[in-house]
Amino acid sequence: MRIKILRQQSPSTEPYWETFRVDDIPKDMTVAGLLEHINYNDDIADENGRKTTRIGWECSCLQGSCGACAMVINDIPALACETFIRDIKKDVITIRPLRKFPVVHDLMVDRSGIYENLKKMNMYIGEYHPAKEKDPEKKQKAHDLQYDIAKCLKCGLCLEVCPNYVNGSSFFGAVFANDCYLVSSRNDSKEKAVLKTYDKHFASTCSKSFSCMDVCPVKIRTITAMAEMNRK
Amino acid sequence: MKSAVVIGAGISGMSCAIDLARAGVRVMLISPFSSERSQSVMAAGGINAVLPGAENENGDSVASHMEDTIKGGSYLGGKKAVKGLCENAGEIIRYLEGIGTVFSLDGEGKPDKRAFGGQSYKRTFYCGASTGKQIVTAMIMEVRRYEATGLIDHRLWMYFHSALIEDSVCHGVLLFNEITGKLEAVLSDAVVMATGGQNRLFGKTTGSTQCDGYAVSKLFTQGAELKNLEFIQYHPTSIETTQKKMLISEAVRGEGGRLFYEENGKRVYFMEDKYGPRGNLMTRDVVSREMDAAKRDIFLDISFLGKEEIERRIPEVRDLCLKYRGLDISRESIPVSPAVHFFMGGLAVHLNHETCIRNLFAVGECASMYHGANRLGGNSLLAAVYSGKVAAKEIAERKSENKTMDYSTVLERESRKLDELRNNKSSFPVAYMRDMIANTMNEKLGIVRNKESLEKGIEDMDYYLSAAEKISYDKSVLMYENYSITGLIILAKAIIISANERKESRGSHFRSDYPETDENSAYATIISYDEGRYKLRQDREHFYED
Numbered sequence: 001m002r003i004k005i006l007r008q009q010s011p012s013t014e015p016y017w018e019t020f021r022v023d024d025i026p027k028d029m030t031v032a033g034l035l036e037h038i039n040y041n042d043d044i045a046d047e048n049g050r051k052t053t054r055i056g057w058e059c060s061c062l063q064g065s066c067g068a069c070a071m072v073i074n075d076i077p078a079l080a081c082e083t084f085i086r087d088i089k090k091d092v093i094t095i096r097p098l099r100k101f102p103v104v105h106d107l108m109v110d111r112s113g114i115y116e117n118l119k120k121m122n123m124y125i126g127e128y129h130p131a132k133e134k135d136p137e138k139k140q141k142a143h144d145l146q147y148d149i150a151k152c153l154k155c156g157l158c159l160e161v162c163p164n165y166v167n168g169s170s171f172f173g174a175v176f177a178n179d180c181y182l183v184s185s186r187n188d189s190k191e192k193a194v195l196k197t198y199d200k201h202f203a204s205t206c207s208k209s210f211s212c213m214d215v216c217p218v219k220i221r222t223i224t225a226m227a228e229m230n231r232k
Numbered sequence: 233m234k235s236a237v238v239i240g241a242g243i244s245g246m247s248c249a250i251d252l253a254r255a256g257v258r259v260m261l262i263s264p265f266s267s268e269r270s271q272s273v274m275a276a277g278g279i280n281a282v283l284p285g286a287e288n289e290n291g292d293s294v295a296s297h298m299e300d301t302i303k304g305g306s307y308l309g310g311k312k313a314v315k316g317l318c319e320n321a322g323e324i325i326r327y328l329e330g331i332g333t334v335f336s337l338d339g340e341g342k343p344d345k346r347a348f349g350g351q352s353y354k355r356t357f358y359c360g361a362s363t364g365k366q367i368v369t370a371m372i373m374e375v376r377r378y379e380a381t382g383l384i385d386h387r388l389w390m391y392f393h394s395a396l397i398e399d400s401v402c403h404g405v406l407l408f409n410e411i412t413g414k415l416e417a418v419l420s421d422a423v424v425m426a427t428g429g430q431n432r433l434f435g436k437t438t439g440s441t442q443c444d445g446y447a448v449s450k451l452f453t454q455g456a457e458l459k460n461l462e463f464i465q466y467h468p469t470s471i472e473t474t475q476k477k478m479l480i481s482e483a484v485r486g487e488g489g490r491l492f493y494e495e496n497g498k499r500v501y502f503m504e505d506k507y508g509p510r511g512n513l514m515t516r517d518v519v520s521r522e523m524d525a526a527k528r529d530i531f532l533d534i535s536f537l538g539k540e541e542i543e544r545r546i547p548e549v550r551d552l553c554l555k556y557r558g559l560d561i562s563r564e565s566i567p568v569s570p571a572v573h574f575f576m577g578g579l580a581v582h583l584n585h586e587t588c589i590r591n592l593f594a595v596g597e598c599a600s601m602y603h604g605a606n607r608l609g610g611n612s613l614l615a616a617v618y619s620g621k622v623a624a625k626e627i628a629e630r631k632s633e634n635k636t637m638d639y640s641t642v643l644e645r646e647s648r649k650l651d652e653l654r655n656n657k658s659s660f661p662v663a664y665m666r667d668m669i670a671n672t673m674n675e676k677l678g679i680v681r682n683k684e685s686l687e688k689g690i691e692d693m694d695y696y697l698s699a700a701e702k703i704s705y706d707k708s709v710l711m712y713e714n715y716s717i718t719g720l721i722i723l724a725k726a727i728i729i730s731a732n733e734r735k736e737s738r739g740s741h742f743r744s745d746y747p748e749t750d751e752n753s754a755y756a757t758i759i760s761y762d763e764g765r766y767k768l769r770q771d772r773e774h775f776y777e778d
Binding site: 011026028029030032033036039040042044053054055056058059060061062063064065066067068081082104110111112115118119122123124125126127128139143146147150151152153154155182183186187 | 270336337360366369370376386389411441473474475476552664
């Protein structure tokens, strides 16, 4: 199998494509395992036998719980540790870094912009103080949604695929919208302030393609969070 | 004190940083990546506590939690420390609830509890099967609250290099900035290490690839003492995949999961046969050893719970098995094996979490304090939050030192060493060395150890140390990977020396040549480093605790 990777040595250098060849890849191997396999050699060579450097990529948990290894695999934003070779129907795997964030090295990107926006908008719960809800069914549903949203990996995949998100300067994307729901539902005293920023930096621009939901590794129901925010 | 640097932004580091900021101390929080990438997010099961006012509810009590913790740790955990941990556990649940952690709730809307291994009562609070992740999310928000006020400055892409120590007093740290490629010195009144365990020494474990033990090792060579390194917990239930060993949460056994192997076409529930109906929930060391001794493929069955209950109680476990092994746990049993999971040993700390170096603190898994020879499930998240709070209280209440340190010579010297490393043209790659360390650690320091294998392990490490000076600089991996390698070997050697020294079996440390627990060996192993020499002493007087 051929693996084509968009590489970049440092933030200030030009990106370039490099192709590797790996045969007999086990079908239950993931792209993360494949990258590790390529890197685990004394001498790394491209498909033409030219010596090259190890591929830079970020990982931590290697089981879809931390979001470190987010990248674009065959044009689909995904976590490398959860993308299986068995599901890739092509002869070539094309891998490139997320393009909505500055590249640090090869497939490693700097996602600090996500945090900067959340920080600027004071997106924190403060004190747990939910609005009173008597209906046990509604209460359970709200709890389940909050639980799901609190699993957000801040991996950036939802922003990569979003047609409205450019660089986070004014539209902050699904990652932000979901946290808006989490914060305002866990502390109702922040509801008013959160709604204002939610409208300004999300609702007014979102074109509702919901592609963010297709790529979310933890399957956050952004559409439900949005419906709840609209109801507030 | 007025300022602190906290190294590590998992739960223990954030817990400390938040309480410091609450007390008005300025905090620089250091981690190469964001808290979402920390190993804390992988803690699945839960957090133990007896709530205030709930004493004797169903017969449970703080005293019982203490007793279980000390017994689980084979009587090596400090009594005073464990008392503080268990007495404050209830308040910690309240605190976590107060900052917005999404706990699983019982029928009355209160945080729910589940049964966990090695415990006399059901006292493990949980958030589905992602307790650590839910706590991390709540804490990140709390850190953000203080970032907004300027009291916390969270710096990413920064790695710990070394501490700035003069006359056994810590004055700050040297950090390596991966973006600028330069060392930076930061002076502060206190330094708190929250760097987690030493997983990477063993290659593929249940933990994060980011936790490698380098920081602990560097401080060891700078004068900090290490404690009880020989106690390494194997989690009995991991599932093998091509990229790592993935943890099957203890929650599965908490929910009734049964371990078995097959013999003559029949299932043998070996844990229940030997230890009775609660056999599957014996402490992790006992279960791991029984599995190892069975010398057969072991399976964990939870299918009887049914699809709906599995979906409700352990959906993450169901997803993980399906995704990585194509296994439907509502129909099939899970093939499981023990895997390195937690390090009870680490930096030796006093009750206030200060190391033997003044103003240098350690919290969470990188510190050795509460778990003795083995840790109870549900006590690691508790200790992570609690230890961070203890260190923060001490730092906030302490007066700043008048003296500071001129670090210019040290900064220049260490920068020069990194330049020399960059220019090293040897052909021995750093990645290779990491794998060699892992091979030795897994082969020579497994669930069952003996003198012969341990001594061979020490020999191997000596060889790696001699080769480490000749490694090639690999510019395609982070600089940290290059400069940390010698530290990892030094730590690995210290662990094996500690394991060789303890001539008995206790908790997670089992020796085939000394299979019994020796009543006279209820001491802590303390190891220190002096210019290449490793010095061991047996602490029977609870020096650190008192």
